[in-house]
Each structure stands twice: as C-alpha cells, then as structure tokens.
Amino acid sequence: MPIPAVPPQGEAQLNDNARTVISKRYLIKDATGTPVEQPEDMFWRVAGTVAEADRRYGASDSEVSAMAENFYRLMVERRFEPNSPTLMNAGRPLGQLSACFVLPVEDALSNGRDGIYDTLRAMALIHQSGGGTGFGFSKLRGKGSMVRSTTGVASGPVSFMKLYDASTDAVKQGGTRRGANMGILRVDHPDVMDFITCKEDLTQITNFNISVAVTDKFMAAVKAGTSYDLIDPSSGKVTGQLDARAVWDKMIDGAWRTGEPGCFFIDEANRYNPVPHVGKYEATNPCGEQPLLPYDVCNLGSLNVGYYVRDEQMDWDALKRDIHLSVRFLDNIIDVNKYPLPEIDALSKRIRRIGFGVMGFADALVRLGIAYSSIEGVEFGRQLQKFVDVESKRESERLADQRGPFPEWARSIWGPDETCARDANGKRVKPMQLLRNCNVNTIAPTGTISIIAGCSSGIEPLFAVAFMRNQAGALMPDVNDDFVAIARKDGWYSDELMQKIAKEGHIHFDEVPKQVQRVFVTAHDITPEWHVRMQAAFQENCDSAISKTTNFPHAATPDDVREIYELAYALKCKGVTVYRDGSRDNQVLSTGATVQAKAERDGKADARAERGELHGTIAELEAENTRLKQAVFDVEAENLQRRAKRARPDTLRGITTRIETPLGTMFLNITEDDRGQPFEVFINLGKAGGAAMADAEAMGRLISLALRSGIPIREVHRQLRGIASDKAIGLGPNKVLSVPDAIGIALEKWMREKQGVQQELLGSAPLAPSTDEVAEPKPTPVTGEGGQSQYRFDALNRSESFIGTCPDCGSSLEMAEGCAKCHVCGFSECG
Numbered sequence: 001m002p003i004p005a006v007p008p009q010g011e012a013q014l015n016d017n018a019r020t021v022i023s024k025r026y027l028i029k030d031a032t033g034t035p036v037e038q039p040e041d042m043f044w045r046v047a048g049t050v051a052e053a054d055r056r057y058g059a060s061d062s063e064v065s066a067m068a069e070n071f072y073r074l075m076v077e078r079r080f081e082p083n084s085p086t087l088m089n090a091g092r093p094l095g096q097l098s099a100c101f102v103l104p105v106e107d108a109l110s111n112g113r114d115g116i117y118d119t120l121r122a123m124a125l126i127h128q129s130g131g132g133t134g135f136g137f138s139k140l141r142g143k144g145s146m147v148r149s150t151t152g153v154a155s156g157p158v159s160f161m162k163l164y165d166a167s168t169d170a171v172k173q174g175g176t177r178r179g180a181n182m183g184i185l186r187v188d189h190p191d192v193m194d195f196i197t198c199k200e201d202l203t204q205i206t207n208f209n210i211s212v213a214v215t216d217k218f219m220a221a222v223k224a225g226t227s228y229d230l231i232d233p234s235s236g237k238v239t240g241q242l243d244a245r246a247v248w249d250k251m252i253d254g255a256w257r258t259g260e261p262g263c264f265f266i267d268e269a270n271r272y273n274p275v276p277h278v279g280k281y282e283a284t285n286p287c288g289e290q291p292l293l294p295y296d297v298c299n300l301g302s303l304n305v306g307y308y309v310r311d312e313q314m315d316w317d318a319l320k321r322d323i324h325l326s327v328r329f330l331d332n333i334i335d336v337n338k339y340p341l342p343e344i345d346a347l348s349k350r351i352r353r354i355g356f357g358v359m360g361f362a363d364a365l366v367r368l369g370i371a372y373s374s375i376e377g378v379e380f381g382r383q384l385q386k387f388v389d390v391e392s393k394r395e396s397e398r399l400a401d402q403r404g405p406f407p408e409w410a411r412s413i414w415g416p417d418e419t420c421a422r423d424a425n426g427k428r429v430k431p432m433q434l435l436r437n438c439n440v441n442t443i444a445p446t447g448t449i450s451i452i453a454g455c456s457s458g459i460e461p462l463f464a465v466a467f468m469r470n471q472a473g474a475l476m477p478d479v480n481d482d483f484v485a486i487a488r489k490d491g492w493y494s495d496e497l498m499q500k501i502a503k504e505g506h507i508h509f510d511e512v513p514k515q516v517q518r519v520f521v522t523a524h525d526i527t528p529e530w531h532v533r534m535q536a537a538f539q540e541n542c543d544s545a546i547s548k549t550t551n552f553p554h555a556a557t558p559d560d561v562r563e564i565y566e567l568a569y570a571l572k573c574k575g576v577t578v579y580r581d582g583s584r585d586n587q588v589l590s591t592g593a594t595v596q597a598k599a600e601r602d603g604k605a606d607a608r609a610e611r612g613e614l615h616g617t618i619a620e621l622e623a624e625n626t627r628l629k630q631a632v633f634d635v636e637a638e639n640l641q642r643r644a645k646r647a648r649p650d651t652l653r654g655i656t657t658r659i660e661t662p663l664g665t666m667f668l669n670i671t672e673d674d675r676g677q678p679f680e681v682f683i684n685l686g687k688a689g690g691a692a693m694a695d696a697e698a699m700g701r702l703i704s705l706a707l708r709s710g711i712p713i714r715e716v717h718r719q720l721r722g723i724a725s726d727k728a729i730g731l732g733p734n735k736v737l738s739v740p741d742a743i744g745i746a747l748e749k750w751m752r753e754k755q756g757v758q759q760e761l762l763g764s765a766p767l768a769p770s771t772d773e774v775a776e777p778k779p780t781p782v783t784g785e786g787g788q789s790q791y792r793f794d795a796l797n798r799s800e801s802f803i804g805t806c807p808d809c810g811s812s813l814e815m816a817e818g819c820a821k822c823h824v825c826g827f828s829e830c831g
Contacts, residue, residue: 003051003068007044012076014039018452025448026087040076045091047071053332057403071329079307080326081449083300085130086333095338096129097299099444100285100355104294105160107139107234113343114294116140116160120167125340127171127179134182134292136282137161138213141234142190156191158198161205168207169660169729179207180286184264186213187247190230190239196250196261199734203659203745206730209286211262211575212251219569222248249558252565256558259579259815262288263565269545269574272429274438275351276421277411288575289444289547290355295343298544299333300355300444301326304453305384306363314368320391323356327395330354331436352406355442355544356392358384360455362462366482371518372461373530381459382537385441389541392440399436406438414438442544447821459538459548460816461523461531466502477502483520523551523816524581528564536571545574549815552580579815648708652679657749661685661742662727663692668700668746676754678713680704683743696739703743713747720744735820 014022019039026042027035037045051068059067074080081087083099090097103122108115123133141147143156161183168179183205185195196212199205221228221244229238254261269281269291281291290298303326308319334352339345361381362372370377406412413421413429423429443459450457457463466479479498487493490513497511506525507517523531531550538546550564561578568576652671659666669682683700685693703716721744724737736742814821 003048003065007040008069008072010040010076012039012043013078014452015454018454021448021451022087025084028092042087043072043075044068046082046087047075049090049336050086050329050332053335056335070325074322074325074329078304078453078455079322080301080303080329081446081453082329082333083444084448086299086301087449088130090336094129095336096131096340097333097337098297098339099131099300100134100287100290100292100298101126101131101344102134102136102283102285102290102292102294102296104282105135105137105139107141116163120164122341123164123179123181124167124171127168129340131297131340132180132182132286134184134283134285134290135164136184136186136213136294137195138184138186138189138282139233141232142239143194145190145232145234156194157185157189158191158194158205161198161208165205165207181208182284182286182288183208183210184213184283185210186231186266187215187218188229188231190232192230192247193242193250196247196254199258199260200254201749203657203736203749204734206660206734206736209262209288210260211264211284211288213264213266213282214569216267218244218247248562252558252562255565255578256556256561256580257583259577259583262575262577263568264288264291264575265569265573268569268572271423272413272543274414274421274430274543275408275412278347278351278408284545284575287445287547288577289357289442289545291545291574292353293347293351295341295347296351296353297339297344297348298353298355298439298442299330299337300357300442301330302357302359302444302446302449302458303388304360304363304450304455305358306360306367306455307453309364309367312368314364316387319387323388323391324395324398327354327356327392327437327440328399330356331396331399350407351412351438352436353439354437355444356388356440357443357446357458358388359446359450359453359458361459362456363482366462366480366519369515369519372521372534373526378530378533378537381534382540385538386541389441389543393433393435396436396440397434400434403436405434405436408438409435412438439543441542443538443542443546443548445547445816445821447816457816457821459534459546461521461526463814463816464505464522465507465520466498467505468502480520483507483516486516523549523814524553526551528552528556528560528578529567532564532568532571532573532576535568535576536573539571539573548577550576550578551815552578554580554582556580648680649673654682655750655753657746659736659742659746660729661736661739662725662729663739666696666739666742666746668743670747670750678707678750680707681743681747685739692739699740699743713751717744717747717751721748 022039022042023035027039028037028042028045030036047068050071051064054064054067075082082097085099086097089095103119103126104114105116105119106114110117112118119135123135126133137157137160140157140160141154143154143159145154146152147154164181164183168181171179183195185192189195192212195210199208199210218228225245226243227241228244230240230242231237232239251261251263255263264284266281270276273281273291273293275293279293281293284291285298290300292298303319303322305319308315308322331352331354334348334354337345337348339348361384364384365372365377365380368380370380400406400409409415410419411421414433414435415421416432417428420428420432446453446458462480464480465483466477469476469478477498479502484493484498487497492511492513494511497509500509501507501512506522507520528550531548535546535548535550550568552560552564561580564578565576652673654669654671656667656669659668664685667684669684670678671680671682673679681700681703683696685696706716707713720740722737723740723744725739728735728737730736736745
C-alpha cells in the first residue's frame with residue numbers, strides 16, 4: 001500500500017518569507033512557472049520518499065506511513081530541514097538528494113575514469129543535478145614540467161582550473177541551482193605561489209573558492225622561520241624550496257585583501273579520516289565543512305536547536321528525540337538517492353557518510369540569556385555539540401544493530417582492535433563503536449533552510465538584530481522576534497526605536513538595556529578571536545569540519561589575520577575562513593604595496609626629523625610655498641584646458657580586454673592618445689543583441705566623452721564598479737554584478753597594466769588631478785567580555801561590508817558560513 005498522496009492535516013508553521021523562498025526555489029512548477037504544489041505538499045513529497053527506505057529493512061506499510069508522518073512533522077514544524085537538493089528533487093525524476101561531492105583529478109588528460117577531462121565531464125553531471133564539487137589539484141605536475149608522452153611541457157594546475165571554471169559557466173546557465181567549486185592545492189606543490197595568486201585577476205576563475213592544503217611540516221617551518229621542500233607530484237622528489245614565512249605571508253595577504261585563499265589543515269583532517277584504508281582526504285566541498293575522499297558525497301541536514309529552548313531552559317529530552325529521528329532521516333537518504341555517477345553510488349553505500357548539524361545556535365543563546373562572545377557562550381557551544389555527537393552516534397549505533405554497520409566498518413577507526421585503523425603511534429583514534437555511518441556530524445551552511453526554519457544560520461552569530469526589508473516597494477523594518485518580545489515584555493518597545501535600529505544597523509542606544517545589548521551581539525560586534533574559539537569548541541566533538549566565517553573590521557591589518565590563522569591551527573580547527581569588511585568591494589584602495597610605501601616614507605621623514613634635517617629657514621619655507629602655489633595654478637590651468645573636448649586623431653592605439661558578464665562575453669577596447677592617456681572606449685557585448693547591445697554602446701560613448709573632456713578614468717571606474725543587477729556571475733571577489741560592473745573591472749585592469757593600481761586608484765600619479773578625499777571608516781570600540789575590545793559598526797561602516805547585491809531579491813549580500821549569502825531570501829553563491 002503506497003503512502004497517501006495527501007499530506008496530514010494542518011498548515012506548516014511558516015512565515016511569509018519562508019513561504020516565498022519555498023515557492024521560488026523548491027515547489028514543483030508547470031510549464032508556465034506556476035507552482036502546482038503547496039509547501040505542505042513539498043514536505044510530504046520529501047517525507048514519503050525518504051520513509052520508503054524503511055521498507056527495504058522489513059517495515060510494513062503502516063510503519064512506513066507512520067515514519068513518513070514523523071519526518072513530515074519534523075520538517076513542517078521547522079525542527080529539522082535537509083539540504084536544498086533533497087527539498088528540490090525528492091519524489092521527482094531527477095532524484096539527486098545530496099549537496100556535496102569531491103572528484104579526483106589525476107595527472108592524465110583522459111584515462112577513461114579520473115583524468116582531467118573525465119573529471120570535467122563528471123563535474124558537469126553533478127552541477128546539472130544540483131550538487132557542488134571540490135577538487136584536489138595536487139596530483140597534477142607543475143607548470144613547465146616535462147611530459148614524456150608528448151615531449152612537451154605541462155601547463156600546471158591553474159590552467160586546468162580555468163578549464164573547469166569555463167565549463168561551470170556553461171552548465172550553470174541552464175540549471176535551477178548554480179554550479180559551485182572548491183579548488184585545493186597542497187602547500188608543497190611546485191605551483192603553490194601561482195595558485196595563491198590565481199584569483200588576483202578579477203576576470204579569472206570566478207566559479208571557484210580556493211584553499212591551500214597546509215601541512216604540519218609547513219607550519220613547523222613557519223614557526224622556525226626556515227625553508228620547506230616542494231615535491232614533484234609525479235615523481236615524489238624534491239624540486240626546490242621556498243621560505244615558509246614568505247609563503248605564509250602571501251596567503252595571509254590574500255586573505256586580508258579578499259578572503260582568499262582559505263586554509264585547509266589537511267593533516268588535522270586526515271588524522272580523523274574514518275576510513276584511511278579507503279583513501280586520503282585531498283579536498284573539501286565548496287563551503288569547506290566536508291573533507292571528502294575522491295568520489296565521496298555527503299547529504300546534509302540541520303536541527304534548529306533554538307526551537308528547544310523553553311522558558312530559558314533547554315529541553316534536552318526533546319532535542320535527543322529529534323536528533324535520533326534526524327539521523328535516521330539522513331541514513332535513509334543514502335538508500336533512496338539517485339547519484340549522478342556509479343562510482344559515487346558505490347562509495348556512498350560502502351561508507352554511508354552523513355552530515356548532521358545544527359542551526360539556530362545564536363537564537364538558543366539569546367533565549368538562554370548568554371552572550372555569544374563570552375566564556376559561557378563558548379562553553380555552552382562545546383557542551384551542546386558534545387550532546388549532539390553522543391546522541392547522533394547512539395542512533396547510528398542503533399541503526400547498525402538493526403540494519404548492519406557500514407561495509408568498511410571493520411577496518412575503519414571505529415572497528416575492532418585487531419583490524420581498525422590506527423594513528424602513527426599505533427593507538428586507536430576513536431574507541432570501538434558499531435556504527436551505521438562512517439561520519440555522522442558536521443556544521444554546514446544553512447542559508448536557505450534557516451530561512452525556512454525561521455532561525456539563525458548554523459553556529460554563526462546573529463547577522464543583524466534588525467534590517468530594512470523591501471516589501472512591495474516600501475522599506476519596512478524587520479526586527480528579530482526575540483528582541484521585540486523582550487522589548488515589549490520589559491516596557492521599552494517603540495516603533496521609532498525599531499525603525500532607528502533597522503536603519504542604523506545596531507542596537508547601541510540608550511533606550512536598549514546594557515544586558516540586552518550584551519546578549520544580542522551580531523557578527524560585526526564580535527572580535528575575531530571569539531569567532532575562532534567558538535569554531536574550535538564545536539570542532540572538538542565534530543566528525544567533519546565546520547563552515548564558519550571569522551569577521552574582521554575594515555581597519556584590521558594582515559597581522560590580525562595572521563594571528564587568527566595561527567590560532568585556528570593551534571586550536572585544531574580543520575580549516576579557517578576570514579572576511580575583512582569592505583575588502584572585496586574596495587580591495588584596490590588599500591594594497592599592501594601602498595601601505596608599505598607610505599610606511600617607508602613616514603619612516604624616512606621621522607628619521608630626518610630626528611637628525612635635524614627638516615628645520616629649514618623662513619626663506620626656504622616661503623620659497624617652497626611659492627612653488628606649491630604655482631604648481632596648483634598650473635594644475636588648474638591644465639584642468640581647464642582638459643575640460644574642452646579633445647579632437648580625435650586619425651590613428652589611435654588600443655588595448656582590448658575580454659571579460660564575462662551576466663549577459664555574455666564583453667570585449668572592451670580602450671584607445672590611448674600620443675601621451676598614453678585614455679581617449680575612447682569601445683564596447684562589444686558579444687551576442688547579447690537588442691537593448692543590451694545598445695546600452696553597452698551608449699555607455700561606451702559616454703565614457704569616451706568623459707575621457708576626452710578630462711574626467712579621470714579612475715572617476716569613471718568608481719562610478720561603475722559595484723553597480724548590481726538581477727543577474728550576476730562568479731564567486732566572491734571575482735563576482736561580476738552587471739555589465740556596468742564588468743566595464744569597471746575592465747577599466748581597473750587597464751589601470752593596473754598601465755600604471756599600477758596603487759598609483760592610479762590612490763591618485764599618487766593621476767592621469768588627471770582629483771580633489772576629493774575619502775575618509776577611512778573605522779570601527780567604534782565597545783567594551784566586551786573580560787575587558788576585550790569589540791567592534792560596533794555604524795551605518796557607514798556597515799556599508800563597507802557590502803560585497804554585492806542579491807541577484808534574486810536585490811538585498812545586500814553578507815559573508816557568513818564561508819559564503820556570500822542573502823539573509824532576506826536565502827540566496828547563496830556557494831550553490
């Protein structure tokens with residue numbers, strides 16, 4: 001007897017925002033795009049599909065129906081939600097229910113299985129099915145290495161990353177879920193420096209996040225200040241050495257500028273690899289919380305722990321019950337999943353990896369009256385994850401008793417003494433435990449499913465207590481429900497205060513009690529150290545890794561980032577992701593070279609002053625003043641001359657830049673006059689045609705008019721860069737938001753090539769003078785736990801954290817859980 005087609009009675013407990021997200025992303029639609037099911041139908045479709053797995057283990061029709069209803073209640077009451085592919089595809093022909101995959105990349109163009117082009121095809125199939133892919137490129141020989149079969153030379157890993165990137169662009173255009181990739185290279189690979197800098201060009205490798213696989217040997221060399229060996233992956237021989245601190249500094253500088261590369265502590269991850277006899281970890285999924293073997297996969301699901309706080313107490317019994325039910329749900333998915341490749345299907349059933357995690361952690365802290373950035377908050381996180389780990393393993397053990405352990409159990413770290421995997425000292429990594437799943441828990445990003453559940457994302461702090469939401473063209477304050485409830489209960493609520501909080505982006509006002517300010521901290525209020533210590537607390541009892549972002553204020557230095565990277569390693573995190581507010585939006589305005597140059601100039605001036613070389617005479621000072629006045633007069637005269645439109649010579653030289661835009665490939669040609677000054681811009685938008693091509697031509701004409709009239713090219717760049725549209729391509733710092741944004745990127749590239757970004761964009765050697773100055777916004781110190789400094793951002797500073805506009809709803813994107821996310825509609829650039 002099949003499961004009933006109609007869901008159980010009762011409407012899903014969803015707010016309007018959740019219903020909008022579900023309708024747009026998950027509901028089955030007809031040929032016109034009109035939904036043919038309601039959210040309740042979707043949850044029932046998923047529940048029925050997943051419950052069918054019980055039938056394989058002897059469950060009766062009534063037992064399967066009862067389990068389907070249990071799964072349905074779990075989701076519809078917003079206690080637990082699975083990853084997006086499960087909500088999208090369960091009960092539908094595609095049937096692919098997993099989010100995370102890692103594919104092998106062997107050092108061969110094609111070998112029929114896992115060569116470069118074989119894996120390229122596999123990647124396309126996974127992206128088409130709604131999954132994201134991670135790759136370890138460390139087995140590819142370095143650039144310039146001899147290829148014996150062809151007597152040629154290898155082009156190196158970065159060149160093939162560009163190939164994969166282009167394929168992702170082609171596939172994602174036709175899908176409902178964009179492709180996302182993670183590229184990882186070992187720190188001892190000969191091409192590591194090229195890899196670290198491969199995304200400095202904003203037009204390249206836009207569909208990848210990148211991380212360096214950092215080894216213990218490398219970190220020891222960093223600490224000792226010594227060199228380390230580079231290893232040829234094809235021969236295993238040492239090919240050279242690099243200064244460890246110089247490489248580390250380069251990684252830190254990249255993370256400070258753009259948030260990339262991330263850091264994957266590969267030895268720490270492999271120490272807890274549950275099946276080392278099957279293979280080693282080489283890469284992670286795009287968001288970094290799942291180190292996976294080649295052809296490995298993980299289906300994810302998260303429990304809303306804030307749901308279980310009642311009357312300022314955690315209901316541990318209810319939490320335990322739902323942990324067990326959620327683990328059963330995820331294990332069932334393995335049996336009903338339709339995997340995109342037979343190799344993935346086979347490995348999934350051999351090791352039965354699942355990724356059970358939590359969300360709503362910040363909500364739970366608020367309801368318990370505990371500050372996130374406190375010793376009490378970190379300790380609660382540690383104890384919560386320990387409880388989750390113990391209870392999820394108990395359910396996996398119970399399933400192993402009923403259904404059998406995962407087939408590779410005997411030789412895993414969980415297996416019997418005589419066969420289990422051991423560490424280098426011969427000791428057990430984990431105590432023996434009969435388990436159904438090789439790994440059980442993780443902390444995954446929960447952008448969209450946390451909106452469905454109406455809770456905070458993963459283990460991140462609150463994104464904001466309030467923000468302005470666009471509702472039918474009007475901006476309305478959207479204030480945290482718990483905050484409003486406390487304000488009403490304690491008698492300090494007012495509509496005016498809520499408006500002010502939403503507009504200013506913080507709650508540091510006299511009307512808000514200090515204790516409430518202490519508890520309702522947001523990601524930008526918390527010092528980076530607290531972010532890492534919370535991540536480490538959860539990592540202690542987490543099988544896999546953790547997707548989390550450590551936020552920095554814009555004024556943070558590379559040394560601040562270095563301290564956090566090294567703290568994460570010392571605390572045994574498996575990876576670390578950072579984001580400095582404003583770094584991706586304004587990265588060209590504060591390069592390391594200009595900071596260093598300014599420091600050197602200031603240092604020389606100080607030294608001369610100490611030697612008494614700057615005293616001067618009154619006559620010398622007056623002469624200098626006269627010279628400066630004449631210089632200003634000359635500049636103003638030149639400006640007046642330049643304001644007149646310059647005549648066009650018959651012959652001009654130009655530079656053409658190719659860049660991908662949301663509307664197709666754009667070719668932008670910048671011509672120069674005989675002085676090397678930019679003169680005209682011609683824009684060809686490929687095959688866009690129609691209005692898009694006309695708009696591009698119009699922008700080219702207006703830019704040309706501005707340049708011929710003496711407007712500095714940096715001013716044109718500044719006006720265009722960051723303009724967003726409802727379509728975007730690329731990831732993170734390489735995202736192209738619109739055609740105008742693409743033009744700005746192309747102008748930026750021209751400025752780099754002509755004069756260097758630090759001269760042109762900072763105005764130290766401008767093509768035309770500019771009198772405007774932009775003040776550097778700084779965070780306002782706020783007293784934190786234990787006297788530590790925290791950071792509060794006012795409205796101006798909050799704008800610095802803008803990294804683009806959501807292509808779905810137009811709201812600002814923010815960095816959280818290692819990804820650019822929209823907290824209004826749930827869009828995530830990681831897929």
